[in-house]
Amino acid sequence: MKLLYTTLLVVVYIIPAINAAQCLSGQYPPKPERLLPTYVVNLDAPPVERWQDLASKYKVELKDLIAYLKTFLVEISPELQYLVDLVDTKLPAMADTLPAPYGDEMKGISQASGLPLGEVVLYNIFYEVSSLCTSIVGQDEKGNIFHGRNLDFGGLMGWDKINHTWALTEKLRPLMVQINYTKNGQVLFKTTTFLGYIGSLTGVKPGVFSVTINERNIVKGGYIGLIEWMYNINRNQSFITFAIRDMLTNSESYNQTVKYLAEVPLVAPCFYIVAGTKPGEGAIITRSRKGSDDVKLLGRDDLWFLAQTNYDNWKKQPFFDDRLTPCIKCMQEKGKNQVTFESLYNVLSSRPMFNKETVYTSIMEPATGRIEAYWQLCLDEEAPCRPW
Structure with missing residues (x-):
């Protein structure tokens, strides 16, 4: 199904746009x-406190994103199903294995946003794969x-x-x-x-x-x-x-x-x-x-x-x-x-x-x-x- 979907995107969008390259002017500013x-993040503050105000301010947007991410993660690659399976089991403990100050900063985001720590870890390691x-x-x-x-x-x-x-x-x-x-x-x-x-x-x-x-x-x-x-x-x-x-x-x-x-x-x-x-x-x-x-x-x-x-x-x-x-x-x-x-x-x-x-x-x-x-x-x- 994924291969068919990608093929359709290539046919509908890519092929017509092959010769549509631009070199624009006048876009700036x-x-x-x-x-x-x-926003400002104060590195003199304890790591667990650095992101708390911002995480609280954006907690609705964060929860919406991560809920969607968990649902569709395997669309990228079937191998990534293991990440979804481990969100509540392995990923929270992973925060304690990360070098300072990253694990504590994730814990602070979790506390302020109300998101489970495993979901915050998932969000922060996602770029490693896509x-x-x-x-x-x-x-x-x-x-x-x-x-x-x-x-x-x-x-x-x-x-x-x-x-x-x-x-x-x-x-x-x-x-x-x-x-x-x-x-x-x-x-x-x-x-x-x-x-x-x-x-x-x-x-x-x-x-x-x-x-x-x-x-x-x-x-x-x-x-x-x-x-x-x-x-x-x-x-x-x-x-x-x-x-x-x-x-x-x-x-x-x-x-x-x-x-x-x-x-x-x-x-x-x-x-x-x-x-x-x-x-x-x-x-x-x-x-x-x-x-x-x-x-x-x-x-x-x-x-x-x-x-x-x-x-x-x-x-x-x-x-x-x-x-x-x-x-x-x-x-x-x-x-x-x-x-x-x-x-x-x-x-x-x-x-x-x-x-x-x-x-x-x-x-x-x-x-x-x-x-x-x-x-x-x-x-x-x-x-x-x-x-x-």
Whole structure:
């Protein structure tokens, strides 16, 4: 049934949109109401208290999302049924196995929202097994570095026939926020995330680096690492979004961040996209669970930008999900003299980089710590939207 459903989506949406790639202008700035709300998380507070006010504020949205997630989790892969089965048995105890401060932060979210701890853990480990994205790092003619990303999430998790989009994607939209993490009264780093999700998907440490994560679509992904962790087969590995937050908290340089993210053992394969503050500081780190399969650097071979979706960038992209080729073409069309918040937002607002799974676009400048994040919704009325 799942194969038939996917085939129908390819026939109805993908094939007509194959030649519908765009390279738009005039999309920036978006309307002010699309800017995501910003909240503060105080790292000087005890971990169990840090998220309680926000988790209480968003508890209805959190409960709605997780109820839906449990129901449709197995649509992604039959192997994930074990996660649903273990929500009430194994996952609550898993919080105590996580490195500090993550387990206690999840406990605080559970207490404030009224959600069972196992469901909060499920929500926070879900990215290890499912997501899509497009990330770009660009350097202008003066050597200034900019970093942009689309977060795509929720595909094959139930189709909303009324809104013609993914149902899980719609459940995530009310939870999209920007978080400023503070220490000693100062902003230490900034992220774009979903409320209640304590790992980092998109973040910038002002004056040091910015980072995004893309899922890597390969056989036998993060569910193997999750099994190893839950059954204490191998806990000498990091969760992929916790590794980012660890660096945002502790790293003092771009080089330190790249080295750590290239080498740390991981629960799941992924792509880390990192940008620094100086000319040439940009990298795409293609990760397996044990190490790096490739590190592509900004400036090498005269590259003035790097682009990454969810497939190895040195291989031919799949015809049903080639966002990389039109992204590269659009960046080249914009040119090196147009690497700005405006140009990156325009590229990321162009189809197929912008699609039915896209929930937000973030643009960052690591040198200044400036970050802007806007909710996105792809409408077929304007031009055909691919389902992913």
